[in-house]
Amino acid sequence: MEWLRNLSKAIDYIESNLDGEISYEKAAEIACCSTYYFQRMFSYVAGISLSEYIRRRRMTQAAFELQSTNTKVLDVALKYGYTSPTSFNRAFQSIHGVPPASAKLQGVVLNAYPPIKFLVTVTGGNAMSYRIEERKAMRFVGIRIPLTENMEENQKLVPHFWNSTVQSSKFTEICNMSNQSPEGILGITAYQGPGEIYYYIAAATDKSVPEEMFEFEIPASTWVIFESDGSFKESVQSIFKRFLTEWLPFSGYTYAELPDIEVYPINKERAKKGHSQVWIAMKREKEA
Numbered sequence: 497m498e499w500l501r502n503l504s505k506a507i508d509y510i511e512s513n514l515d516g517e518i519s520y521e522k523a524a525e526i527a528c529c530s531t532y533y534f535q536r537m538f539s540y541v542a543g544i545s546l547s548e549y550i551r552r553r554r555m556t557q558a559a560f561e562l563q564s565t566n567t568k569v570l571d572v573a574l575k576y577g578y579t580s581p582t583s584f585n586r587a588f589q590s591i592h593g594v595p596p597a598s599a600k601l602q603g604v605v606l607n608a609y610p611p612i613k614f615l616v617t618v619t620g621g622n623a624m625s626y627r628i629e630e631r632k633a634m635r636f637v638g639i640r641i642p643l644t645e646n647m648e649e650n651q652k653l654v655p656h657f658w659n660s661t662v663q664s665s666k667f668t669e670i671c672n673m674s675n676q677s678p679e680g681i682l683g684i685t686a687y688q689g690p691g692e693i694y695y696y697i698a699a700a701t702d703k704s705v706p707e708e709m710f711e712f713e714i715p716a717s718t719w720v721i722f723e724s725d726g727s728f729k730e731s732v733q734s735i736f737k738r739f740l741t742e743w744l745p746f747s748g749y750t751y752a753e754l755p756d757i758e759v760y761p762i763n764k765e766r767a768k769k770g771h772s773q774v775w776i777a778m779k780r781e782k783e784a
Contacts, residue, residue, distance in 0.1 A: 498781065500745055502527045503541070504614045506534065511611050514554050515575050520546065520645070532687045533753050535647050540736040542612055545647040552609040555591035558584075559606045562599040569596045614741075624735075624743055625723040630716075636684060637711045638670050638698025643685070645693070654695050658683070661697050669706060671762045676700035678775060683758035686712065714755050717777040720747075724772050732758055735774045749778035 506527040510518055523546075524534035538546045554576045561572050573584035573596070588596045592606045599606060641657050643650045661667050671681055677700060684696040696712070705711045722739065724731040736756075744751065754777035761770055 499528070499750060500614050500741075503537070507612055507614070510550060511553070514550070514557055515577075517577070518550060529751070530687065530753060532645050532693060533751070535645060536685075537740055537751070539647045539651075540733065541614065541740050543737075545651075547646065547648060549609075549612065551587060552591055553611065555588055556607070556609045558588065558596070559592060559599050559608070562596060563606075572596070624738055626743070627721050629719050629721060631719055632716045634676070634700055634714050635702065635711060636682065636696065636698040636714070637673055637701050637703065637705050637709055638682070638684075638696045639666055639708070640694040640696045640698075640710055643693040643695055650695075654683075657695060658697065667697075670697060670699050670709075673701040673703050673706075674699035674762065676702060678757060678759045678773065680759045680761055680773075683760065684755050686714075686755040687753070688712075714757075714777070717752055717754055718749075718779060719775050719777055720749070722774045722776075724774070725770065731772055732774055736776075739774075739776060744778075747778075748781055750781050752777035752779045 506523040509523055509526050520531050520535065524531040527534050527537075529537070535546045538549070542549060544552075558572050558576050561567055561575075562569065569584075570581060573579075573581055576584075578584035578587065585595055588594075588599075591609075592599070594604060594606070598604050639661065641653060643653060667681070674680060679700070682696070682698050682700065684698055686694050686696060688694065696710070720739070720743070722735045724735055756777075757773075757775035759773035759775065761772070
């Protein structure tokens with residue numbers, strides 16, 4: 497459960513700096529992981545991106561101040577990091593649906609978003625089908641797009657990438673290359689260093705690299721492999737959240753921060769639901 501405690505400490509840091517500068521790098525350092533993986537894990541566990549969480553919390557506090565004090569709107573905007581009244585007005589309305597000045601009016605309806613607390617709770621006891629495998633280095637070939645450290649942007653880029661790929665000849669070409677385990681058409685999120693984050697649609701293969709494709713390897717590791725049936729998008733998101741909040745805290749493992757692998761069936765009809773897998777690399781807590 498150490499990673500949940502670290503994540504809670506990172507949230508405490510964010511909460512204590514809502515009216516100042518918040519460093520994603522510092523928050524990630526407190527959480528004992530890279531900036532990219534901190535944002536990625538936060539979005540799965542909290543259900544919203546880190547930037548959206550900070551915006552909601554700042555606008556919640558701003559509304560409280562406007563309601564309970566005589567502070568001017570501009571002063572509140574500056575306190576929460578908005579040098580432009582226009583940008584503050586836009587952010588405030590996106591959360592509350594009314595302009596900041598309206599918050600001072602009696603009877604106006606506002607939205608309050610309390611701080612997130614990460615606790616280990618008793619859940620419904622739904623089974624998570626999984627197995628653990630030791631794997632040597634694995635080689636993949638496919639196409640890719642660059643991602644950013646902005647998880648909101650990535651959540652828009654990846655579905656568009658899939659949609660355009662399945663409608664192109666590249667999809668069939670990648671499917672035909674699959675001859676190694678894990679078999680299928682793969683979605684792989686790979687953080688390869690600062691400024692080098694890619695999402696691959698690829699196959700595990702020993703075949704040569706076609707023109708306009710890329711190859712990469714994931715080093716030998718221990719993998720937990722989760723099985724799922726249903727909508728691919730919903731299944732993957734659910735698996736990551738349950739892995740981080742229900743499985744990982746009690747497993748004796750920690751996240752290895754290697755590329756995650758989504759495994760989908762090779763389907764000529766390009767279905768959006770069915771049997772899928774998620775491969776997540778781990779290491780023993782004593783090795784972390």
